[in-house]
Amino acid sequence: xxxxxxxxxxxxxxxxxxxxxxxxxxxxxxxxxxxxxxxxxxxxxxxxxxxxxxxxxxxxxxxxxxxxxxxxxxxxxxxxxxxxxxxxxxxxxxxxxxxxxxxxxxxxxxxxxxxxxxxxxxxxxxxxxxxxxxxxxxxxxxxxxxxxxxxxxxxxxxxxxxxxxxxxxxxxxxxxxxxxxxxxxxxxxxxxxxxxxxxxxxxxxxxxxxxxxxxxxxxxxxxxxxxxxxxxxxxxxxxxxxxxxxxxxxxxxxxxxxxxxxxxxxxxxxxxxxxxxxxxxx
Numbered sequence: 001x002x003x004x005x006x007x008x009x010x011x012x013x014x015x016x017x018x019x020x021x022x023x024x025x026x027x028x029x030x031x032x033x034x035x036x037x038x039x040x041x042x043x044x045x046x047x048x049x050x051x052x053x054x055x056x057x058x059x060x061x062x063x064x065x066x067x068x069x070x071x072x073x074x075x076x077x078x079x080x081x082x083x084x085x086x087x088x089x090x091x092x093x094x095x096x097x098x099x100x101x102x103x104x105x106x107x108x109x110x111x112x113x114x115x116x117x118x119x120x121x122x123x124x125x126x127x128x129x130x131x132x133x134x135x136x137x138x139x140x141x142x143x144x145x146x147x148x149x150x151x152x153x154x155x156x157x158x159x160x161x162x163x164x165x166x167x168x169x170x171x172x173x174x175x176x177x178x179x180x181x182x183x184x185x186x187x188x189x190x191x192x193x194x195x196x197x198x199x200x201x202x203x204x205x206x207x208x209x210x211x212x213x214x215x216x217x218x219x220x221x222x223x224x225x226x227x228x229x230x231x232x233x234x235x236x237x238x239x240x241x242x243x244x245x246x247x248x249x250x251x252x253x254x255x256x257x258x259x260x261x262x263x264x265x266x267x268x269x270x271x272x273x274x275x276x277x278x279x280x281x282x
Contacts, residue, residue, distance in 0.1 A: 055264065098144050211235070
């Protein structure tokens with residue numbers, strides 16, 4: 001596991017973010033964080049504490065959400081998974097940990113997303129292509145911690161897949177397993193990236209919550225070069241207007257990926273461009 005530099009709209013305390021994948025990417029700078037969201041907003045809608053969902057139609061948002069409503073209790077600690085938000089490549093899972101007494105806001109559980117139902121957490125099979133996983137949360141009541149776990153994948157692999165969320169409680173060491181079939185749906189678009197000479201230099205993949213770039217000729221890029229790419233990168237609509245910036249990004253070993261603070265709907269983005277290449281999504 002390695003650190004990922006990713007901007008999340010903070011709850012009231014910072015969470016732990018880690019990323020999984022191949023190789024060690026160059027470190028990347030995060031942009032300044034927006035103001036923290038009040039606990040009341042976390043209680044009403046955990047996803048609104050992280051995302052601006054106003055740009056998605058009601059139909060798109062309904063397809064992206066799924067109610068889970070599962071809970072499990074061990075050693076007096078109850079973990080309750082309420083709902084998820086995502087698509088074929090990204091999954092955000094909202095859950096609470098309810099303690100018999102005072103919750104400790106400095107401790108965060110370990111989360112994993114496994115393939116299929118899990119009887120033995122040690123034998124759990126990870127879904128292929130995971131590029132980022134993390135967790136953030138806040139103490140929303142005296143005895144309750146509310147969390148949001150995130151999982152991002154290179155390719156669409158989640159919709160229709162039976163998955164299990166494994167939550168290891170830091171206080172008791174107990175592992176809670178929750179299994180369901182992911183129904184979150186969204187779009188997936190791809191583009192060839194072409195430089196000014198017409199040469200193909202890589203490819204891009206776009207979904208509602210995630211942008212990934214494969215740039216084979218950037219394996220030896222420095223930190224400053226990845227930063228320059230992130231700052232110059234633009235996603236344009238059909239009229240050539242740029243969309244909002246990224247929530248967080250990471251670059252290294254020929255791969256760049258970024259998450260969106262304001263998830264995008266199907267057909268919203270037409271073109272991707274920087275100073276060195278451009279591409280049209282199909």
